Amino acid sequence: MSAASTSVAAPSTRFEPYRYQPGAPPRPDDPRLGECVTFSTGDPVPLSPGQPVVIGFPQDEGVRRNFGRPGAAEAPREIRRWLYRLSPWDVLRGADLTRLRLLDLGDLRCDANLEAGQQALGEVVAKVLAARAVPVVLGGGHETAFGHFLGYAASGGPVGIINLDAHLDVRPTLTPTPLPSEERGGKSAPLSSEGRGVGGEGLGHSGSPFRQAMEFAAAPLRGERYACLGVQPHSVSRDHLVYVLQRGATVRWSAQVRDSLCQHFNQERERLTRAGCPVYVSLDADVANCADVPGVSAPNPLGLSGAELIACARLAGESPNVTSFDVVEVNPAFDRDGHSARWAALVVWYFLVGLAQRSPER
Numbered sequence: 515m516s517a518a519s520t521s522v523a524a525p526s527t528r529f530e531p532y533r534y535q536p537g538a539p540p541r542p543d544d545p546r547l548g549e550c551v552t553f554s555t556g557d558p559v560p561l562s563p564g565q566p567v568v569i570g571f572p573q574d575e576g577v578r579r580n581f582g583r584p585g586a587a588e589a590p591r592e593i594r595r596w597l598y599r600l601s602p603w604d605v606l607r608g609a610d611l612t613r614l615r616l617l618d619l620g621d622l623r624c625d626a627n628l629e630a631g632q633q634a635l636g637e638v639v640a641k642v643l644a645a646r647a648v649p650v651v652l653g654g655g656h657e658t659a660f661g662h663f664l665g666y667a668a669s670g671g672p673v674g675i676i677n678l679d680a681h682l683d684v685r686p687t688l689t690p691t692p693l694p695s696e697e698r699g700g701k702s703a704p705l706s707s708e709g710r711g712v713g714g715e716g717l718g719h720s721g722s723p724f725r726q727a728m729e730f731a732a733a734p735l736r737g738e739r740y741a742c743l744g745v746q747p748h749s750v751s752r753d754h755l756v757y758v759l760q761r762g763a764t765v766r767w768s769a770q771v772r773d774s775l776c777q778h779f780n781q782e783r784e785r786l787t788r789a790g791c792p793v794y795v796s797l798d799a800d801v802a803n804c805a806d807v808p809g810v811s812a813p814n815p816l817g818l819s820g821a822e823l824i825a826c827a828r829l830a831g832e833s834p835n836v837t838s839f840d841v842v843e844v845n846p847a848f849d850r851d852g853h854s855a856r857w858a859a860l861v862v863w864y865f866l867v868g869l870a871q872r873s874p875e876r
Contacts, residue, residue, distance in 0.1 A: 520645040521558040522567070522619070528634060531555055531620040532570070532591070537599045547863070548598030550612045554619045561645035566614055566869055568862075569642075569651045570594075570621030571635055574811075575628040576657025577843075579688055579719035582811045585847030589855065590621050590652040592846045596859035609870040616866070617647075624654075628718065632661030639665025643837065648869065650862060653842030655811060656683055659723035659796050662840055666794065667733040674739040674786030676779065676830075677724065678823065679798040680746040680768070680814050682754050684725040687716030720811070720843075728761060737761020739791055741782040743775065744768050744801040744818050768801075768818060775822050776829050783833055792837040795830045797823065797861060799843045799854060807857050809849025820857050827861045831868020839865050 534548040551568075552559065561567065570590030578584050602611040619638065624631045635651070639662055642649045651662055659677070666673035677683065718726050724742075727735040741764035758765060764782060771778045786793050804813040806820030830836045844858045 520641065521560045522638065522641045522645070528623060529554065529556070529620040530623055532594055532618050534598055545602060546598060547600050547602045547611060547616075550602045551598065551616045551618050554617065559617055561617070561642065561647040562615065563646035564614075564869070564872065565647040566616050566650050566866060567642045567647050568594075568616065568618040569635070569638055569649055571624065571631070571651055571654040571658045571661065572621050573624040573628065573631050573654045573657060574720075575624075575626050576718060576720035577655040577811050579628075579717060580655075580685070580721045582655070582720060583845060583848065585845040586653060586655045586811055586843055587624065588846045589654065589844040589858070592852065592855035593652050593841070593844065593858045593862065594618070596852060596856045597862050600859065600863050604867045604870075607867060607871060609867045611866050611870055614866060614870055628657060632657065632664060632718070635661030636664025636668055639838065640668035643669055649838040650865065651838070651840035652862070653840060653844075655720035656723055656796070656798055656842045657718060657720045658840055658842045659683070660718055660726045662794065662796070662838065663723070663727045663730075663735065665838075667730060670733070672739065672789075672791045673735065674789065674791035674793050675724065675727070675735065675741070675796065676782050676786070676793060677740070677742045677796045677798070678744050678801050678826065679742055679796070680744060680801045680812070680817060681721065681749050681798070682742050682745060682758055682765070683721050683723055683798075684728070684754050684757050685719070685721035687718050687722050687726065689716055725757070737763045739786060739789065740764070741786070742766070743771050743778055743782070746814065746816060768816065772818060773822070775818060775826050779826050779829060783835065787835045793833070793835050794838045795836055795840075797827065797839070797841045799841065799858065802857070807844075807854045809845050809847075809854030811843045811845050813848075824857075824860055824864050828864040828868040831865040832871050833868070834872055
């Protein structure tokens, strides 16, 4: 890899550093990935092209606004807990993850001000992209995706998004319904689903990130640069389907991609590449069958296999035009024995394995 082109800092006012705790005493014959990671302490860290940078976004205010099950805010730390206990070496593929020089910036400090958190996430993603490093964002609810997209919008260049999801996530934004001051008691104002705010108007949530991206006034995502794979027909309204199809988006239903997800992913990735777009891949855990991934905000009894999604994550890592990745909607509050967090850790690990197999940039 070439020398660093820029650096990124994770100031303590914005980030909570992750403190790695090994599950067992270190063994020189059996190192763990966590022993090979640089964990930010807030000082500027030089970045290199192709270097993965983990960013935690422990936010589920958007899930609350979308009337879902909160808990995804706990996912970044749970995912790391299992990720950093894995091996830094894939013996089957000869992939050495230590050469990636993985950097973990920690978790963005989040509160109920979702919009400020999304803006902060976008700023960090933009800096990482400017160095041609690879953001790996751990959500959080799928409101993570709009913050992630803002990083591309700030860069001024095009982007194509492949969303692996049971839902299209193009619901309208919401309008707050103010409570009388004597009833507010410090709580967030309730939201009306009748709100029709678009772009910068209204409040976003976990079901609106890709509509917000398409209607973002400063740099809208073109509809034909959005592809959603694994969509469940029982989870999609007619209005939302019409919304994306009229804009030229690609929708691949779960029945279409089952047992052939990697093939469909490649088709969409190549299509976006021909259009001159770097590709951002978002994996919503509710696209997976709940027998494989039970701890999610919206369980899916008819989802895709967890193994098939992991294979797709590795393919995304191998693909040079995939410039960032996130995994969202893992919900430890509804998990069994860390099952879903462990699965998400494998998703990230296999993405890193794919990344390690790319040709080094010069």
